[in-house]
Amino acid sequence: MAMPAADPTLGERLKQVRAESAQPLTKDDVASIIGEVVGTMGGDVSMLDLKLYTELEGLARYIQTARTEIAAIRPDKISQDYIMAATDELDAVVGATEEATGRILDAAEGLLNVADEKIEGPAKDEVTELAMSIFEASNFQDITGQRITKVVKTLKHIEAKIEALVHVLGEEVERARQNQVQEERKPARTTDEDLLNGPQLPGGACNQDEIDRLLASFD
């Protein structure tokens, strides 16, 4: 059942158009009909409103494009691969520095023992003073550790923000991930640059014994 037109004048006009449907509409006819349609909206939607809607639609398209582009950067990968790796590397720096400082302090304490038990005269004072200098210089480890802890906290803050972004962009990120997985399935040659990974985290690569065994396996 046909719905009655909101405006009787428009209804009449539509009947007239249907009657004339065998003939093509001119540009003026189309403009006239559109004008009448707008007129039937009873002042609820003005030309200004329509312009606003058009601009809002453009804005929505812009936001959607931005979401797709952000998702293509793969924020989930930044969080999982890069930030977590950076945090682990920094933890390894703190651990290695602490261990090295411990060994330096062992040596300095050994020097003091030697100075106390086996050396006499000015040489004893000299060795003691040198050992004191080592203790003073070893302060750096505490400061370095605290600075790195601050950096790790900052990275964790960024990670939380990125995770929130990934949550908001859920579908787009998943699409970008699938696209990238398909790209990565294509076989790629290992380049010299791929082999430059720097020091590895403990357990993340071969130790000397494993390297020796690997080399021996080629013989």
Add this chain to the structure above:
Amino acid sequence: MAVDMSMPILIVDDYKTMLRIIRNLLKQLGFENVEDATDGSSALQKLRERQFGLVISDWNMEPMTGLQLLREVRADAKLAAVPFIMITAESKTENVVAAKEAGVNNYIVKPFNAATLKTKLTSVLGNF
């Protein structure tokens, strides 16, 4: 009055390396009776079990910070008079002011050297 070089000193820091450094520097300055704790709570427990002549504490520790330890010490009638030196990397003006308001006797910023430690100990304990 001469400083009692055998008085027990409590050093508090969550970095064991730092405890070793301070202990060795104190030893070279003539203080051999040194105990340590790795956070404010265990330090407070030690202070309540034994009488110490001086506390040297870090600030940034968990679960009880050096500042909280200082406040606890000053709030406890039996401990309130124990001299307290803060050794910390926290060097903002507001940190020093907060420590002073809480009753700290002196304040050493990390990294520090033996000469600074000796100067601050002399300022708090007298010449030795």
